[in-house]
């Protein structure tokens with residue numbers, strides 16, 4: 001994939017199987033995985049896992065975060081409440097590439113009930129191997145939090 005990274009992973013019961021598959025792929029590729037759970041199919045609340053992963057990314061314990069729930073929507077909404085997080089909800093390789101290149105996303109959200117495992121693995125590879133482009137995007141990212149927007 002790329003240089004060795006520290007990746008924080010989190011999922012609810014709807015995303016746990018895909019999260020475990022991604023963890024195995026990341027470990028096989030030589031990355032360090034910080035797995036914040038969940039570990040089983042018992043019903044849990046996705047924000048608990050989103051916040052744990054995002055705190056690890058915001059605190060620089062992890063380079064990137066990956067969040068999986070049924071749709072990816074709840075995880076992405078939770079993640080983006082953290083002002084240090086830019087989370088992209090991604091369903092294909094193109095948006096995976098562009099959320100890194102244009103949004104400098106530091107967290108990836110996936111919907112395990114929406115995309116297949118092979119697509120998720122391709123997305124993961126695109127996300128981890130695409131660099132942020134900077135330039136004009138710096139100005140836009142600086143305005144992401146409402147207090148920095150122009151009137």
Ligand code: RB5
Pocket residue numbers: 012013014015046069070071072073074075
């Ligand atoms: C859990 O049933 C489901 O709501 C959750 O996985 C996710 O899709 C929420 O956005």
